[in-house]
Every structure is written in structure tokens, then in C-alpha cells.
Amino acid sequence: MADIRLIEVKEEILADNDKLAGEIRERLRAKKIFMLNLMASPGGGKTSLIIETLRGLKDSVRTAVIEGDIDSIVDAEKVVQEGVPAVQLRTGGACHLDAVMVEMALREMDLDALDLIIVENIGNLVCPAEFDTGAVRNVMILSVPEGDDKPLKYPLMFTVCDALVVNKIDYLAIADFDMKVLKERVLKLNPKIRIFETSCRTGEGISAWIEWLKDEVMNFKK
Amino acid sequence: MHELPVTEDILKVVLRHAEEARAGKVISVSLRIGELSDIIDEWLQRYFDYLSKGTLAEGATLRVERMPVIFRCEGCGESFRVKIREVKDIVCPACGEGKATFVSGREFFIKNIEVI
Numbered sequence: 001m002a003d004i005r006l007i008e009v010k011e012e013i014l015a016d017n018d019k020l021a022g023e024i025r026e027r028l029r030a031k032k033i034f035m036l037n038l039m040a041s042p043g044g045g046k047t048s049l050i051i052e053t054l055r056g057l058k059d060s061v062r063t064a065v066i067e068g069d070i071d072s073i074v075d076a077e078k079v080v081q082e083g084v085p086a087v088q089l090r091t092g093g094a095c096h097l098d099a100v101m102v103e104m105a106l107r108e109m110d111l112d113a114l115d116l117i118i119v120e121n122i123g124n125l126v127c128p129a130e131f132d133t134g135a136v137r138n139v140m141i142l143s144v145p146e147g148d149d150k151p152l153k154y155p156l157m158f159t160v161c162d163a164l165v166v167n168k169i170d171y172l173a174i175a176d177f178d179m180k181v182l183k184e185r186v187l188k189l190n191p192k193i194r195i196f197e198t199s200c201r202t203g204e205g206i207s208a209w210i211e212w213l214k215d216e217v218m219n220f221k222k
Numbered sequence: 223m224h225e226l227p228v229t230e231d232i233l234k235v236v237l238r239h240a241e242e243a244r245a246g247k248v249i250s251v252s253l254r255i256g257e258l259s260d261i262i263d264e265w266l267q268r269y270f271d272y273l274s275k276g277t278l279a280e281g282a283t284l285r286v287e288r289m290p291v292i293f294r295c296e297g298c299g300e301s302f303r304v305k306i307r308e309v310k311d312i313v314c315p316a317c318g319e320g321k322a323t324f325v326s327g328r329e330f331f332i333k334n335i336e337v338i
Contacts, residue, residue: 004249004336004337005245009333012332015235016234017231155291156259
């Protein structure tokens, strides 16, 4: 009988994706384009926040959007109505965007005419957390109706994000949602995370989010 | 949920190493995955069995070593394990301090393979 040999592999499982994501980051850095990866559950308000953000930035930051969606183009159509270029990635069932898909979208974009690219990831708090897209900032939305226990259920997502937007705060009066407890839970997993409280419906808190993003983009371009 | 693309990546790395070593067959693959990952071991194996058909790795067993989630207390500096899906709050078992920072538990790594 043949001898069993042990071969040391010692490789990250997602090494190929991480390498391509690093290359994308370098390429966009050379062109001074800030790429933001926006993640949330389905219905958390990703598209609504993007629309509000585009309106807030339209006179100061040249923006484009990469829309990830399992099988539709409705979100991209809403973005284009705002006069902003959008590339739709239909993943055909995949539950997240990865660096290869983002690279495909970038090939369709005029990178010399942009300061900011917003990637709207697939609606899901699990899988997108594992895959580096090449963005320089990861942002997640948690909407009030989802509950303040989500950091306990999806801890990885909260550890990989630079900012958390708590959206739909107009629901706070009727929801069993404790903002103080949520913040404690989130800051424990990730002490450096920035937290914004917004309602895309009433417009409350949106300007603080937009100011932060604008500062991040401007500092990046320096 | 994303076990399929992850399994494709695992198989790719395994086959590359098996071919470099001129192996006849892969017997097992040892992985190290942090408890923060939502990967389900049973699905990894099912997808691996499906994807590896007709390759050197057909029939190989995946062995997953789960790495615990570790936090460090900001009060006394003690490192402690957190069963992240069971706890409601993260509190240092040594001093009862509520402030702690995340140390490890996100590993996603192929350790080694056994071949003949």
C-alpha cells in the first residue's frame, strides 16, 4: 500500500479573491477614486440611501454606482433616473459580490470621470462579509425593524464595516428597538465603527452621513 | 450560504498542491475556520464531493478545525473565549469588565492535505 504523505498548504481559502481585491484597490487609488461597499439585508434601505446620497453629493462629487442584484435591474434604473451612471451586475443566484464581479463592472465604467463608486452589494448580512470587493470602505445598513439583536446574529458583518447606518429611525416609536443596547453591542465587536442614525423617508440624519462620506472622499483624493 | 464558491476555491488550491507533489490521490484536506464564519461544514463536504468528481481529490474527506472567537478585556487584559452565537453580552470572566476588543476568530485557511 502506498504511503500517505502530508503536504503543508498554508494558504488562505480566499487568496485569489483577496489578491484581485488588492489590485483593484491599488488601481483605484492611483486614479484617486474612492470605492465604497454598501451592505444590508434585503429591504434595509440600500437603494434609498444611495439615492439620498447621490442627491446630496451631486454638485460636489462625481459618482457612479455598481448595482448587485440576484436577478433584476430595477435598482439600476432608479440610479440612472438621478442622472448618475450605473452598472448592473446580475449574479444569477450568487449571494454576494466578489472582486471578480466588481472588476467586470469597472471595465464598463469611465474611470477618468469619477471620484466615488458606490457598490450596492446583494441584500444579505452573511456572505458579503466574507468577500473583499476592493473597496476602501465597507458600510452596512441596519434598519430598525430588523431588531437590535443583529450584532449577535451576524457578528462578522459588524466587524468588517467602517461605518454603520441605522436606517428607518422613524420606526423607533413603534419598534421594540433599544438604540443604546445596539450601540453597545456594535462597539464591542468593532470599537472603531462610525454609527449614523437616519431615516431615508423623513430625511432625518442624512446630512451627517453625507458630510462624513464627502470628507472621506475628499481626504482620500488629497 | 456561500459554501459553493468557497468550495471551488478550496478545490483549486488542493488540486494545485496535489499536482505539484505528483500525488495519485488526495485522502483528506484540513481546514482552519473561525467560529465567526457562517460556513456549514456538512455543506462544504457535499459541495466538495460534487465538484471533485473525476479529479485527484474525488472522495477526499474535509477536516474542519473550528477556531474559537477570542476577545481581550480592556480592563485587566485577560483574553477569553466567547461563544458568539450563544451570548447576549460580552463580559470578561476574570474581572467582570464590559469593555472588550475582538482578537481572533475569522480564520479561513487551508492547513494541509494528505495524499498518496
